[in-house]
Amino acid sequence: MTLRASLRAAVALENLPGGIASLWDDIARQKLTPIHAVIRAAATDRQEADRLLAYTATKPLERFAGSAQAACLALLSVILAPAQGEATPSSEPGPEITLAQFFTELFSRATSWLSWPPSEVWNASVAEIVTALEAQVDRELRRSGINTPSKANPARPTKDQLARIVEQGFDPTFDRHGLQSLKAKM
Numbered sequence: 001m002t003l004r005a006s007l008r009a010a011v012a013l014e015n016l017p018g019g020i021a022s023l024w025d026d027i028a029r030q031k032l033t034p035i036h037a038v039i040r041a042a043a044t045d046r047q048e049a050d051r052l053l054a055y056t057a058t059k060p061l062e063r064f065a066g067s068a069q070a071a072c073l074a075l076l077s078v079i080l081a082p083a084q085g086e087a088t089p090s091s092e093p094g095p096e097i098t099l100a101q102f103f104t105e106l107f108s109r110a111t112s113w114l115s116w117p118p119s120e121v122w123n124a125s126v127a128e129i130v131t132a133l134e135a136q137v138d139r140e141l142r143r144s145g146i147n148t149p150s151k152a153n154p155a156r157p158t159k160d161q162l163a164r165i166v167e168q169g170f171d172p173t174f175d176r177h178g179l180q181s182l183k184a185k186m
Contacts, residue, residue, distance in 0.1 A: 106121075
């Protein structure tokens with residue numbers, strides 16, 4: 001069975017009581033009802049999901065719980081990753097929005113700005129929609145004559161900057177963003 005982190009699944013999961021945050025906590029505690037909810041919402045074939053859940057209900061829990069928990073948490077991570085954003089912090093932060101508002105904005109912009117049909121938007125993953133929107137922004141900026149820094153070739157520190165970083169006792173190869181992401185998950 002295949003689970004897909006589609007916008008449809010993301011919206012369905014966020015609309016459950018407590019939303020995705022509550023699902024995350026409950027799945028981490030290996031509660032079965034939220035695991036079943038994620039499987040039903042994200043399955044590419046709903047009937048196949050129902051058959052799997054019916055089959056696993058007749059088997060010992062230890063065979064199912066660990067792998068289902070891992071798959072569900074991985075799926076929620078994929079849904080949440082683009083929602084965290086990578087924008088450069090500004091002196092005046094914009095208004096915070098809920099996940100439900102974020103998903104609504106994605107749907108709205110994908111159907112209007114990208115001209116995707118609603119069925120395609122619902123079946124696309126959050127990451128696919130965000131990537132397509134970022135590409136559209138880059139295209140529009142280039143058409144307007146505004147150069148944007150390439151994500152494929154981010155600015156690298158100069159040798160002088162690296163020397164100063166090492167002198168200050170920092171490891172220039174340390175993934176600080178990865179550490180922040182890990183801390184945020186705990």
